[in-house]
Amino acid sequence: MHIISSAHLSLERVKQIIDNKEQLVLSPESTTAIVKCREYLDRKMEDIDHPVYGVTTGFGSLYNVTIPKKDLSQLQHNLVMSHACGTGDTVRPEIVKLMLLLKVQNLSYGHSGVQLCTVQRLIDMFNNGVLPVVYQQGSLGASGDLAPLAHLCLPLIGLGEVLYKGKVRPAADVWKELGWEPITLQSKEGLALLNGTQFMSAHAIWSILKSMRLSRWADIIGAISLDAYDGRIEPFLPLTHQLRPHTGQILTGRKFMEVLEGSELIERPKEHVQDPYSFRCIPQVHGAVKDNILYVKSVIENEINSATDNPNIFPDEDMVISAGNFHGEPIAIPMDSLAIAMSELASISERRTFQLIDGVRGLPKYLVAAPGLNSGFMIPQYTAASIVSQNKGLCWPASCDSIPSSQGQEDHVSMGSNSATKLVRIVDNVETVLGIELMNAVQAIEFRRPLRTSPRLEKIIQDYRKVVPFIDTDTYMHPLIEKSVEFIRNEKYL
Numbered sequence: 168m169h170i171i172s173s174a175h176l177s178l179e180r181v182k183q184i185i186d187n188k189e190q191l192v193l194s195p196e197s198t199t200a201i202v203k204c205r206e207y208l209d210r211k212m213e214d215i216d217h218p219v220y221g222v223t224t225g226f227g228s229l230y231n232v233t234i235p236k237k238d239l240s241q242l243q244h245n246l247v248m249s250h251a252c253g254t255g256d257t258v259r260p261e262i263v264k265l266m267l268l269l270k271v272q273n274l275s276y277g278h279s280g281v282q283l284c285t286v287q288r289l290i291d292m293f294n295n296g297v298l299p300v301v302y303q304q305g306s307l308g309a310s311g312d313l314a315p316l317a318h319l320c321l322p323l324i325g326l327g328e329v330l331y332k333g334k335v336r337p338a339a340d341v342w343k344e345l346g347w348e349p350i351t352l353q354s355k356e357g358l359a360l361l362n363g364t365q366f367m368s369a370h371a372i373w374s375i376l377k378s379m380r381l382s383r384w385a386d387i388i389g390a391i392s393l394d395a396y397d398g399r400i401e402p403f404l405p406l407t408h409q410l411r412p413h414t415g416q417i418l419t420g421r422k423f424m425e426v427l428e429g430s431e432l433i434e435r436p437k438e439h440v441q442d443p444y445s446f447r448c449i450p451q452v453h454g455a456v457k458d459n460i461l462y463v464k465s466v467i468e469n470e471i472n473s474a475t476d477n478p479n480i481f482p483d484e485d486m487v488i489s490a491g492n493f494h495g496e497p498i499a500i501p502m503d504s505l506a507i508a509m510s511e512l513a514s515i516s517e518r519r520t521f522q523l524i525d526g527v528r529g530l531p532k533y534l535v536a537a538p539g540l541n542s543g544f545m546i547p548q549y550t551a552a553s554i555v556s557q558n559k560g561l562c563w564p565a566s567c568d569s570i571p572s573s574q575g576q577e578d579h580v581s582m583g584s585n586s587a588t589k590l591v592r593i594v595d596n597v598e599t600v601l602g603i604e605l606m607n608a609v610q611a612i613e614f615r616r617p618l619r620t621s622p623r624l625e626k627i628i629q630d631y632r633k634v635v636p637f638i639d640t641d642t643y644m645h646p647l648i649e650k651s652v653e654f655i656r657n658e659k660y661l
Contacts, residue, residue: 170194171275171290176472178464182376185264191271191290200277201286205353207482208280212239212354243357244324250317250361251327253302258315258366260298260330262591265369266319267293269471270360278474278481279359285350288323295345300328300335301366307572308495308583311476312366315584320360325349355478362476362493370587371467371502374594378460378509381597382453383661385512386422387627388605389449392519393423394432394620395611397528399439400424402447415454415461423449430621439528445518452515459508463501470498496566499583503564506590510558513600517551523607524548534610534638541641544607547648551603554596561589561596602652606635613637627660 169184172194183189193201258266271289274281292298299322305314321327322338329338342349392398401407403423408416427433441447478489524544526532535543565585571578609628612620619625634650 168192171197171271173197173200173276176272176468178372178375178468181265181268181372181471184268185261190294191268193275193286193290197275197277198283201275201279201281201283204277204280204480204482205282208355208480208487209353211487239354240352243352243354246357246361247317247320247324247352248326250313251321253305253314253318255302255304258301258303262369262373263298263301263319263330264293265372266301266315266365267298269365269368269372270316270319270363272471273363273365273473273475274359276474278479279476280355280480281359282350282353282356285323285352285356285360288347288350291345291347292322292329296331297322297341297345298330299338300330303584303588306366306584307570307577307580308364308367308499308586309493309580310573310577311362311493312364312495312584313361315366316361316363319365320357323350323360324352355480358478359476364470364475364493364495364498364583367495367498367502367583367587368467368470370591371463371498371505372471374502374505374509374587374590375460375464375467377594377598378456378505379464380658380661381509381512381594381601381655382457382460384601384655385453385456385516386419386449387426387624387660388516388601388608388655389446389453389519390423390426391608391612391620391624391628392523392604393442393446393449394427394430394624395530395608395615396442396446396519396522397432397435397437397439397615398442398446399437400427400433402442403427403450408450413451413454413458415457416450417454418457419450419454426623427621428623430624431618432615432620435618443518443522445515445522449515452511456508456512459504463505466498466501495581495583495586499566499581499586500564502583502586502590503562503566506564506586506593507562509590509593509597510555510562513551513558513597514555516597516600516604517548517555520548520551520604520607523611530611530614534607534614535641536639543638543641544610547603547606547644550648551600554600558593558596561593565589598655599648599652602655603648605631605655606647606651609635610638630654630660 169189170192274286299319301315301318306312322329325339327338329341331341403420408420475492477493478487480487524533532538533543533545535541565582568582569579635647
């Protein structure tokens with residue numbers, strides 16, 4: 168069970184909540200904060216003498232249109248309906264579940280003015296595995312993730328579709344089955360639900376957690392490749408990294424020394440003086456990726472522990488402030504940066520794969536005994552190269568674009584939602600490229616027998632061989648690539 172409170176929510180804790188299928192419960196502190204803010208707003212509405220954006224007015228460029236008190240509930244209902252304009256592919260369920268968690272956390276601070284029953288229904292959806300159908304396209308990443316969050320919250324009012332028990336169904340049907348009544352939204356609630364960065368942030372969390380795993384795997388796979396290539400250990404010695412003390416570089420060098428300890432291959436005399444950059448500069452490249460992941464992780468953790476809707480309500484100060492906490496720029500730029508970093512992890516991986524199949528340093532061309540009759544591992548490298556090239560196109564930063572909207576009222580937007588969805592595609596691609604390198608690296612190691620790599624790496628190779636066999640002659644490679652990618656989804660070797 169996870170208790171929603173003002174305590175710092177780390178990405179590691181988020182991972183535990185999702186992996187362990189924990190239930191959410193509001194803390195007494197959060198319950199009090201939510202109720203206090205709602206009651207303050209209700210009192211404020213009784214004697215308010217000036218327009219309050221999104222509470223007594225229209226939205227966007229319609230901020231100067233005052234709405235009669237009798238229509239304020241309908242205003243919020245209309246907002247959620249009208250903004251559900253998402254298109255394109257649906258968001259994967261695991262990311263939608265993160266969106267629900269983050270939206271609950273965002274509303275729990277007591278600065279949004281929502282009803283307690285609204286937050287509780289979001290918790291009910293999370294706890295019962297009722298996941299709204301959300302679409303990838305539609306957010307500008309500025310006035311909050313308006314379209315995606317509208318789809319996330321449509322079921323609250325009995326509309327939209329949800330994924331429940333493996334089937335996509337109308338929310339209204341699932342509500343009847345569960346005995347839930349649609350929420351009647353009160354003043355400001357629709358705006359609180361739609362203004363926020365939970366679409367971007369959920370994609371970022373998913374990508375960071377996966378990037379952290381892939382970064383660790385890249386070191387292990389790179390170490391197997393290094394031994395298979397008969398590479399040198401000197402570039403990983405700590406003396407060099409003391410001269411250029413970037414944290415990630417130091418950690419990478421240390422990791423390679425650790426996982427290669429006891430390797431017969433790394434210890435044997437070398438005829439060559441230097442290795443290609445894809446091996447020799449692993450500490451610098453993998454290290455830069457590590458540094459970037461840690462930076463982006465810190466930014467996203469700050470974001471998910473923030474209130475990002477608008478306006479912000481401060482009951483103790485008797486203030487309702489219309490500002491811009493929904494703007495995605497603080498996380499859009501870091502997500503674009505992480506996309507570049509992870510793309511580089513795939514880029515250097517593909518280069519190591521190329522070196523392994525090049526027929527040098529005693530390895531046969533394409534890592535088969537009879538090249539010519541057999542193409543061997545020729546084409547998996549093509550696949551990796553194609554993916555790396557696609558990543559380069561996806562790395563164009565979405566956050567450097569802006570298209571004005573809402574009659575110019577929203578005249579600068581972050582496009583962070585595009586940063587987010589592109590980042591997920593890139594991280595998926597990196598996983599595939601690393602899976603291909605692992606296939607090649609383990610195949611190449613077999614041509615070094617009877618010499619052995621380190622005990623730790625030999626254990627990984629032994630387990631890997633249970634799912635991906637040694638290739639003597641040409642075979643159907645696609646299923647083996649899929650199995651290789653599936654293998655590195657396991658964290659027990661990290």
